[in-house]
Amino acid sequence: MSLFDDLAGPAREALDRFLADPSRALVATDFDGTISPLVDDPEAAGADPRAVAGLAALAEAGAHVAIITGRPVHTAVRLGRFGEHPALKRLVVLGQYGVERWDAATGQFDLPEDPPAVREFAVKLPQLLADAGWPDLHVEDKGRAVGVHTRRASDPAAAMEAIRGPVAELAELLGLRLEPGHNILEVRARGVDKGDALRALVAENAAETVVFCGDDLGDLPAFEAVRSLRSAETGGEPGVAGFSVAVAADADHPVVEKADLVVPDVPAVADLFTALAAKVSE
Numbered sequence: 001m002s003l004f005d006d007l008a009g010p011a012r013e014a015l016d017r018f019l020a021d022p023s024r025a026l027v028a029t030d031f032d033g034t035i036s037p038l039v040d041d042p043e044a045a046g047a048d049p050r051a052v053a054g055l056a057a058l059a060e061a062g063a064h065v066a067i068i069t070g071r072p073v074h075t076a077v078r079l080g081r082f083g084e085h086p087a088l089k090r091l092v093v094l095g096q097y098g099v100e101r102w103d104a105a106t107g108q109f110d111l112p113e114d115p116p117a118v119r120e121f122a123v124k125l126p127q128l129l130a131d132a133g134w135p136d137l138h139v140e141d142k143g144r145a146v147g148v149h150t151r152r153a154s155d156p157a158a159a160m161e162a163i164r165g166p167v168a169e170l171a172e173l174l175g176l177r178l179e180p181g182h183n184i185l186e187v188r189a190r191g192v193d194k195g196d197a198l199r200a201l202v203a204e205n206a207a208e209t210v211v212f213c214g215d216d217l218g219d220l221p222a223f224e225a226v227r228s229l230r231s232a233e234t235g236g237e238p239g240v241a242g243f244s245v246a247v248a249a250d251a252d253h254p255v256v257e258k259a260d261l262v263v264p265d266v267p268a269v270a271d272l273f274t275a276l277a278a279k280v281s282e
């Protein structure tokens with residue numbers, strides 16, 4: 001029984017194409033909840049060493065590898081310790097849903113300026129949370145975005161219920177985008193999403209195969225990008241084969257129906273990377 005047995009149709013063809021020429025493949029993954037286990041304190045998160053080793057094995061097999069995260073890119077590189085891995089010399093990390101970038105090859109960060117409307121949101125947020133009855137929620141100010149965390153609230157579901165409407169309303173008023181996730185409401189500038197980021201990386205690397213792994217609502221545009229890149233192929237265009245992997249313990253989570261393969265947790269993602277790299281040398 002192989003981890004890849006559930007891949008069917010175009011997703012199975014993508015696996016075959018990946019194995020035929022990994023140097024023309026891109027493997028991109030989300031960070032939190034996919035290669036970094038979800039924890040109460042966002043600052044206490046860290047990449048699973050086995051998942052990083054699996055990514056490194058894929059890079060050594062010739063694949064282009066990337067992280068696409070909602071985190072600020074500086075934070076993701078620091079928490080993931082991505083600068084320390086010798087086999088990840090070509091890793092690209094895209095932060096804030098694709099707006100920020102770090103290249104392991106050069107060590108260079110590319111950080112556009114923070115949008116002023118997000119600053120205005122951050123200023124108004126404390127009063128909004130107090131008015132909603134949840135003044136002590138953890139606020140993660142990421143410069144280009146603000147995340148309100150309910151994971152550590154006395155009643156996370158009640159806190160989420162109480163703040164969702166007012167946060168959405170203020171975001172709308174300021175022309176910002178609401179990005180809901182696991183026990184978090186993020187407000188960020190409109191524009192780029194993970195689907196755009198993934199497409200850009202595919203084009204930049206002239207990838208013929210793409211694999212994307214993610215666990216949350218913010219990953220859905222990337223799942224959709226995999227599908228649409230793939231359907232361009234069936235339309236007779238020189239297209240991009242691909243498959244997507246959802247990390248979900250809950251079968252009702254929206255990522256499940258959008259993915260080609262579902263795994264339960266971060267260790268299973270590590271297994272998948274390791275098995276995929278091993279298949280290359282079979």
Ligand SMILES: O=P(O)(O)OC[C@H]1O[C@H](O[C@H]2O[C@H](CO)[C@@H](O)[C@H](O)[C@H]2O)[C@H](O)[C@@H](O)[C@@H]1O
Pocket residue numbers: 030031032033037038039040041042043045068069070071072140142147149151181182183184186216218
């Ligand atoms: O795109 P991602 O890499 O998945 O990042 C999405 C957000 O993840 C972080 O929050 C989530 O992980 C935390 C640490 O495990 C957890 O406490 C929280 O409940 C999760 O929602 C991060 O804090 C955000 O900035 C990211 O945008």
